[in-house]
Amino acid sequence: MGAPMRAAVRAEFLKFFTTRLWWGMAIAVFVAGAAFAVLFAILFTSDSLAGSAGGPGGLPTGDALQIANSVYTGGLSVGYLLLLSIGVLQIGSEYRHKTITSTFLSVPRRVRAMVAKVIALLGIAAAYGVLSLVASVSVGALVLNLRGAEAFPSAEILRTLALSLLVLGLWALIGLGLGILIPNQVAALMIGVGVAWIIEPLAGLAIKASEFGRESIAPLMPSEATAAVINTVLASPDDVRLSWWAGALALAGWATLVAVPGIWRTVRQDIT
Amino acid sequence: MPTGSRIEITSLTKRFGSFVAVDDLSFAVDPGRITGFLGPNGAGKTTTLRMLLGLVHPTSGTATIAGQNYRDLPDPLRGVGAALEATNFHPGRSGRDHLRVLAAAAGIGDSRVDELLELTGIPAFANRRAGNYSMGMRQRLALAAALLGDPQVLILDEPANGLDPEGIRWLRGFLRHLSGEQGKTILISSHLLAEVEQTVDDVIIIANGVLVRQGTMAELRAGGGAIVRTSDPRALVGALAERHIAGTVEADDVGEMVLAESTNLRAVGEIAHAAGLPVWELSTKAADLEELFLDLTGGTNRNLGEGAA
Numbered sequence: 298m299g300a301p302m303r304a305a306v307r308a309e310f311l312k313f314f315t316t317r318l319w320w321g322m323a324i325a326v327f328v329a330g331a332a333f334a335v336l337f338a339i340l341f342t343s344d345s346l347a348g349s350a351g352g353p354g355g356l357p358t359g360d361a362l363q364i365a366n367s368v369y370t371g372g373l374s375v376g377y378l379l380l381l382s383i384g385v386l387q388i389g390s391e392y393r394h395k396t397i398t399s400t401f402l403s404v405p406r407r408v409r410a411m412v413a414k415v416i417a418l419l420g421i422a423a424a425y426g427v428l429s430l431v432a433s434v435s436v437g438a439l440v441l442n443l444r445g446a447e448a449f450p451s452a453e454i455l456r457t458l459a460l461s462l463l464v465l466g467l468w469a470l471i472g473l474g475l476g477i478l479i480p481n482q483v484a485a486l487m488i489g490v491g492v493a494w495i496i497e498p499l500a501g502l503a504i505k506a507s508e509f510g511r512e513s514i515a516p517l518m519p520s521e522a523t524a525a526v527i528n529t530v531l532a533s534p535d536d537v538r539l540s541w542w543a544g545a546l547a548l549a550g551w552a553t554l555v556a557v558p559g560i561w562r563t564v565r566q567d568i569t
Numbered sequence: 570m571p572t573g574s575r576i577e578i579t580s581l582t583k584r585f586g587s588f589v590a591v592d593d594l595s596f597a598v599d600p601g602r603i604t605g606f607l608g609p610n611g612a613g614k615t616t617t618l619r620m621l622l623g624l625v626h627p628t629s630g631t632a633t634i635a636g637q638n639y640r641d642l643p644d645p646l647r648g649v650g651a652a653l654e655a656t657n658f659h660p661g662r663s664g665r666d667h668l669r670v671l672a673a674a675a676g677i678g679d680s681r682v683d684e685l686l687e688l689t690g691i692p693a694f695a696n697r698r699a700g701n702y703s704m705g706m707r708q709r710l711a712l713a714a715a716l717l718g719d720p721q722v723l724i725l726d727e728p729a730n731g732l733d734p735e736g737i738r739w740l741r742g743f744l745r746h747l748s749g750e751q752g753k754t755i756l757i758s759s760h761l762l763a764e765v766e767q768t769v770d771d772v773i774i775i776a777n778g779v780l781v782r783q784g785t786m787a788e789l790r791a792g793g794g795a796i797v798r799t800s801d802p803r804a805l806v807g808a809l810a811e812r813h814i815a816g817t818v819e820a821d822d823v824g825e826m827v828l829a830e831s832t833n834l835r836a837v838g839e840i841a842h843a844a845g846l847p848v849w850e851l852s853t854k855a856a857d858l859e860e861l862f863l864d865l866t867g868g869t870n871r872n873l874g875e876g877a878a
Contacts, residue, residue, distance in 0.1 A: 300676065308674035315666035316659060395657040398624060399667075399714065402651055403674035405623045405640040568624040569616070 302413060305404045309417035312396075313387065322383060323428060326376055330429035333371030334437030341367060341530060342444040359530030361450040366457045367529040368437040372429045373461055377468040377523065380422050381489050384472020387418060388563070389482030398568055407564040415556070418473060419466040426462035434458070457527045460541060464523050467545075467552040468493075471519070474555030477563050493519065505536075512537045522547035574635035574648070574721045574754050575599060576621065581630035583616055583778075590616045592778040593630070598756050598771075600721070603748045605769035605786075606758040609866050613778035614758045615653070618726055622651055634722055646675035650715030651724040657711075660700025664691060664710045667699060668717065675718055685713040690739075704731030712740075722754045723747065729757075729764045741768045762862040776866035791832040792861060793854030798826045799846045808844035809837070828854065 298306070313319055341364045359367065391397040404410040438448040472489060479485035501518045504510035515521055516539045525544025539547060576598035583591040591613040598604045608614050619625040621632040623639035634642070634649055642648045658667050668682040686692045689709040694702065702710065708731055715723055723744075729737050745768075747753045759765045762772075772789055774782040782789070799805050802825045806816040809829055814837070816829040829837050834851055841848050 304674055304676045308670050311666070311670045311673050312659075312662075315663070315670065316661040318661075390659060394659045395654065396659055398653055398657050399671055400674075401624055402622060402653075403646055403671050405642070405645050567619075567626055569619065 301404075301406075302409060302416075305409055305413035306416050306420075308400075308403065309387075309413050310420065313383075313417065313421055316390075318383070318386060322379055322425065325379055326372070326425045326429045327432045329375035329379075330372030330432035331436045333374065334368050334433035335440055337364075337368045337371040338437050338440035338444065338446075342441065342446045361447045362453055363528060363530045364446065365437075365441065365448065365450055365454055366527055368441060369430065369433045369454065369458060370461045370527045370529060371437075372433050373464060373523070373527065376425065376429050377465055378490055378494055380425060380465045380469040381472040381475075381493055382486055383421060383425075384418055384469040384474075385476035385482065385485045385489050386472075387414060387469075387476065388473055388559075389476040389485055392476075392480060393482045397563075401568060408560075411560045411563055414473065415470065415560075418469045422466035422469045423462045426465045429465075430458055430461065453528075456541070460526050460545065463545060464526050464548065467548045468519075468523075470552040470556045474552070474557070474559035477559030478555065511535070516544075517547045519548060519551050522551070576722065576724075576754060576756060577631075577633050577636075578617065578621065579631045579633075581617065581620060581632055582628045583613075583620060583625065584628045590778055591620070591627075594775065594778065594780055595630075596773050596780060596783055598754055598773075600754040601748055601752045602770040603744055603755045603757065603768055604771040604773060605762075605765045606756055606773050606775075607762055607765070607862070607866075608758075608760065608775040610760050612760075612775050612866065614760075614775065615726055616778075617775075618651075618653065618724055618756075618758060621724065622649070622653070644675065644718070646671065646677070646718035646720065648718070648720055649722045649724065650718060650720035651726075652708075652711035652715040652728060653726045654711075658699040658702070658707065661698055663696050664699050664702065664706070664713075665695035667710065668714055671714055672717055677717055681717060685716055688716070689713040705733060705736050708732055708736070708740075720753075723756070725755070725757045727758055727760070729759060729768075737764070744768060762858055766858055774862070774865050781865045788832075789858065789861065790856055791853050793856040795829040795831055795834055795837045796826055796850065796852050796854045797829060797837060797841060797848060798824065798850040799841060799848055801846060802827045804844060805841055805846050808840050808846070812836075812840055814840070826850075 391400060400410055401407060404413065441448040475485050475489045476482065479488055497518060498520055501515050501521060504515045504518070516525065516537050522539065522544040525539040526541050526548060528541055531538065578594055578596050581591055581594045582589070594617060606614055616625060620627045621634070621639065639645060639649060665682060665686060668685065669679055672679065672682050686695045689712050691706060691709050691713070694706055699710065708728060712725070712728065715725065729740060732740060744755055748755045757765060757769065766786065769786055771785050772782065773780065797805060802818045805827050806818060809816040814829055814831045816827050818825055819828055820826070831837055832853060834853065838848055838851050
């Protein structure tokens, strides 16, 4: 990274940490990480699930590794929505408050300015990811131990923890793209969170109604791909799941699909 | 960037759909002078400045600073300081942090930020959220942002807007210092001639995206022509007409006088002398700047026209 790019990235980090958004988000990420870890650690070690391979009564199913993964990454279900919001706000507030003018005056090479935003966003996502994991692993491991379950069944957990940072980064990039493509910041936030949280999972259920949809389309959906990357428990034993790297590629594909047109538009448009 | 960076606008045109915001505009802005870029609201001033700063893509033509596009400047904030709109601050970020963000992008240290807060007179407000700033504070903050890199060229859009009379006076002195002693190129836009007439050396006036007048402030002021009082005004009008200078006889409370459409007092005096007419008074008629400005730009305001229709 050359000096101008480093300076541009530094400015982006400074932008993020000089408004009150960051610590509000930090508290939310930390609390979500801890709360979901406790919830999942209790839920997944309850008698009806423990040692069962078949998932009776429609309960989520998984082995010790998947249970630990789910506990430690439970906060991600909220965390990726928060990072999606941060992505929307990072660019949305620049348009809303017209600070995009001074951004492009200080870094007139717009591709550089936007790449700096992407790099900063990935860094911010990683930092929040670490914060979330500190909460979820410390609290989750404690509860799993108390319940007599294995807190660290295999080293593969480390891969999951590392990949959860990547997942957050990719969701932040989806937010960045949405923040550009939907010019109204509030609309972008509501549409982004609404789709990711409610509509997309419902659409996933609808797609699973057909054999082809269940096997070929549903696994590629953003939320399913996210679950594949961090290898959590399965919602249903019939679900088809991608391997972690294919899930990562699928999620990266979604991020590219939204962020690249958004960035391209910002680079081209008149800033009036 | 070398000392004395010149701004050059050449055949600059911008269309938004079928609307021509800026139409084949050409002018230059010289270093060491303060140039006023004037025109009514909606005349195309801001669009022109935004094209100069690489924010808006011209439909055709070029706008360069020291021969380069803004986008190609190796170190933009050290070459050009711009304050476009005094409202472009994140309301939740303090004034000081706003400057720190810009400084970071240009690799400028925080000590320079504090220096400028001091210089523009806002240190007491620097750590408050910018959302609470008055218009005058925003203008000072915008000016501080423009000066961060100690640039050779300053481009300020409506810098006096919202300043109180004392603030305008302070701004005038400050800009005079920057142009006179530091030889900077300063371009300031305004929709009010009166607001900047004591500040600027040169003027560029546009209306409806087209250049209508360019020259020095002195030329604009002298635009009223010459006043001559003599024993036989009608004879002088005749003598002037032979030398292709139009003149009219008018009267005020002193008596009759000739208004000659020339600012060349020497030529007018010599014509009177050659005609054997005694010259009792020979002076430049100061132009009514407000009237002149309205003449040049008024009546054709497309925005007002649309609103009235």
